[in-house]
Amino acid sequence: MQPDRNLKDRMTQKYFGTDGIRGTVGQAPITPDFVLRLAHAVGRVLKQGESRPTVLIGKDTRISGYMLESALESGFNSAGVDVVLLGPLPTPGVAYLTRAQRASLGVVISASHNAYADNGIKFFSAQGTKLGDSWELMVEAALEQAPAWAESASLGKARRLDDAAGRYIEFCKSTFANDLTLKGLKIVVDGAHGAAYQIAPKVFHELGAEVIAIGCSPDGMNINSGVGATHPEALIEAVKLHKAHYGVALDGDADRLQLVDADGRLFNGDEVLFLMVNERLARGEPVPGTVGTLMTNMAVEVALKAKGVEFVRARVGDRYVLEELEKRGWLLGGEGSGHLLALDKHTTGDGLISALQVLQACVRSGKTLSQLLADVVLFPQTLVNIRLKPGQDWKNNPQLAHETQAAEAELGKTGRVLIRASGTEPLLRVMVEAVDARHAETLAERIADTVR
Numbered sequence: 001m002q003p004d005r006n007l008k009d010r011m012t013q014k015y016f017g018t019d020g021i022r023g024t025v026g027q028a029p030i031t032p033d034f035v036l037r038l039a040h041a042v043g044r045v046l047k048q049g050e051s052r053p054t055v056l057i058g059k060d061t062r063i064s065g066y067m068l069e070s071a072l073e074s075g076f077n078s079a080g081v082d083v084v085l086l087g088p089l090p091t092p093g094v095a096y097l098t099r100a101q102r103a104s105l106g107v108v109i110s111a112s113h114n115a116y117a118d119n120g121i122k123f124f125s126a127q128g129t130k131l132g133d134s135w136e137l138m139v140e141a142a143l144e145q146a147p148a149w150a151e152s153a154s155l156g157k158a159r160r161l162d163d164a165a166g167r168y169i170e171f172c173k174s175t176f177a178n179d180l181t182l183k184g185l186k187i188v189v190d191g192a193h194g195a196a197y198q199i200a201p202k203v204f205h206e207l208g209a210e211v212i213a214i215g216c217s218p219d220g221m222n223i224n225s226g227v228g229a230t231h232p233e234a235l236i237e238a239v240k241l242h243k244a245h246y247g248v249a250l251d252g253d254a255d256r257l258q259l260v261d262a263d264g265r266l267f268n269g270d271e272v273l274f275l276m277v278n279e280r281l282a283r284g285e286p287v288p289g290t291v292g293t294l295m296t297n298m299a300v301e302v303a304l305k306a307k308g309v310e311f312v313r314a315r316v317g318d319r320y321v322l323e324e325l326e327k328r329g330w331l332l333g334g335e336g337s338g339h340l341l342a343l344d345k346h347t348t349g350d351g352l353i354s355a356l357q358v359l360q361a362c363v364r365s366g367k368t369l370s371q372l373l374a375d376v377v378l379f380p381q382t383l384v385n386i387r388l389k390p391g392q393d394w395k396n397n398p399q400l401a402h403e404t405q406a407a408e409a410e411l412g413k414t415g416r417v418l419i420r421a422s423g424t425e426p427l428l429r430v431m432v433e434a435v436d437a438r439h440a441e442t443l444a445e446r447i448a449d450t451v452r
Helices: 005-009 032-047 064-078 091-100 133-143 164-174 199-206 233-242 269-282 298-306 318-328 351-365 398-411 437-449
Strands: 021-024 054-059 082-088 105-109 118-124 158-160 186-190 210-214 246-250 257-261 289-293 310-314 332-334 340-342 381-387 415-421 427-434
Touching: 032 054, 032 064, 032 105, 032 118, 032 133, 054 064, 054 091, 064 082, 064 105, 064 118, 082 091, 082 164, 091 105, 091 118, 091 164, 091 351, 164 199, 164 351, 186 199, 186 233, 199 210, 199 246, 199 351, 210 233, 233 246, 233 257, 246 351, 257 269, 257 351, 269 289, 269 298, 269 332, 269 340, 269 351, 289 298, 289 318, 298 310, 310 318, 318 332, 318 340, 340 351, 381 437, 398 415, 398 427, 398 437, 415 437, 427 437
Parallel strands: 054 082, 054 105, 082 158, 186 210, 186 246, 289 310, 289 332
Antiparallel strands: 021 118, 105 118, 246 257, 332 340, 381 427, 415 427
């Protein structure tokens, strides 16, 4: 079994998970009183480095976003921090504007791909990158201290950036080659009823495509519901119905991507990562290496190594992919879930920009997605999610250890087993990869049964 060091390293954090703080609205810690305290604590940390920080706040379309936005605004203002409200905006859009506006910090109110009853808070540095464990520990230490309210004359102010969406749209378009166009392509765009519901259709339309929009009518409670990157069935159906060339599905905060071709075939993040690398190689650009995760399909690793590209596995979570890329000075990395990084285009994972990179490769080469990915046939993977009971000690389960070892012995070098706890939900994830799909499914279920 491949260990997930993520579990060990995150034990010291009380509130932060693999992607900020997340949970069910109305239950600790996603309550207005805690979020106000959190913003106040973050504000105090920021004021250690500058006298008058400015924070940008964006959100997705969940109904709870209004409440949490107000709590964040109050918390920051109470610490003497100015706030700029961006309204509904994709997570990578907040990261971009934080850097472009020379802000001290970017804050996103979103639970990403989760259902509307959940919400969360995540943060970006002034450089538009996710903040590390050491910063999170500083914030948690500040949360334990009594509040230190700013005097009236020093309280922060709040204002709204009215053209936030337009600025981000132009940034996305700037990552697409100037000499190319999407004219002649019909594209279905699924916004997951989320943060990109207005932005995503405009990006592809303004680059010349005929756009059919689905999942772009949020009501505060339908985010990710039957649509988006986590439910690609709606996209597949729409692509076939409208006889579109491609389909693009984002998740609730638009930092992950799933793609569909004209035949209705679904392509995941592992395949898109290979395509992005291969397109750079085809243009004669050097790609010394790329970073995936413990979950990345073995077929991608094999295909990349065959092209002389080094492949490294990071812990699960795009922040850990980013850490590995920065450490090695590489540009391309990602996860099978659709979080993809192209650091010469953006500082964080961006579903829209990743989609544009793929479509750019198709337009430039004159080939379809299937043709560009002919060299990669993914190994069958079975992923089983088991809901954990409060306090359930799966790590010391002898039956789980026994079945895992038996499965690894059975697979030998023709597959692998990975067991890890989710960083955002009370789930244990059991993944088995094998040459034969039925074999992978049987082993995964056998292991999962020891926990259920």
